[in-house]
Amino acid sequence: LRRLAATIRKSTTILLPAWKKQLKNLNQDILMLKQDVRTRWCSTHDMLKRAVRLKTAIKSFCEADNDLHPDLDLEEYQLSRREWSIAEQLLEVLKDATLFFSRSTPNLASVIPVMDVLDERLTTTALPGSKTSKGVPYDPAVRFAHKFAQQVLNKYYELTDSSECYRIAMGEF
Structure with a gap:
């Protein structure tokens, strides 16, 4: 595409x-x-x-x-039919994040809770047998992408522990 x-x-x-x-x-x-x-x-x-x-x-x-x-x-x-299916599944996955991060009031204090929500969603959708909102099982390529995204998310989540700004924003300083 x-x-x-x-x-x-x-x-x-x-x-x-x-x-x-x-x-x-x-x-x-x-x-x-x-x-x-x-x-x-x-x-x-x-x-x-x-x-x-x-x-x-x-x-x-x-x-x-x-x-x-x-x-x-x-x-x-x-x-191929499978590639169109993957495109449609990725569109569904990216929709929630896009809508959330397109808000007019992003702030530092919302980053950690959002990361928690994303982590939960990625964990759930990466599991074998997980299904889209239409009840179709996620393609293995999409599930693998979810696992990879979760690894990247975890890397950044760990970095927030060493940032005073995040700790202050979360009220933990």
């Missing part, structure tokens, strides 16, 4: 007009795929949200036998 979005955006004379034509033919709003930007923490969520919304257009745009643009070779950007 990252590569497809970048490829369409960079190809202003070929792919971008073909993408807009594809959306128009499917009676969808003319929307660009969102870019995933490393320096913007919520951009992965935004990218996945837009991609899932435009799933039908993306799938048909990347098909080898697309009548609208038979000259374009976009098969390498096709996502």
Whole structure:
């Protein structure tokens, strides 16, 4: 999805007009795929949200036998059924964090409680047999990502013990 979005955006004379034509033919709003930007923490969520919304257009745009643009070779950007499932599961997982951290009043005292909530959520969803809100078991790749995220979270959680600012904010100094 990252590569497809970048490829369409960079190809202003070929792919971008073909993408807009594809959306128009499917009676969808003319929307660009969102870019995933490393320096913007919520951009992965935004990218996945837009991609899932435009799933039908993306799938048909990347098909080898697309009548609208038979000259374009976009098969390498096709996502398998499993990859779409993973994208949808990651979107669900990232939604809660994105909504929480997009609040207008973040503060230092809320960091530790939020880390606790994230740790609990990651622990639960990383377990075999854990399910999405739709009752579908999480893909093993998503569960592994949860375990990895939990390790990173624990690393930062341990660092808060040595920070006077966090200890003051939590009333433990």
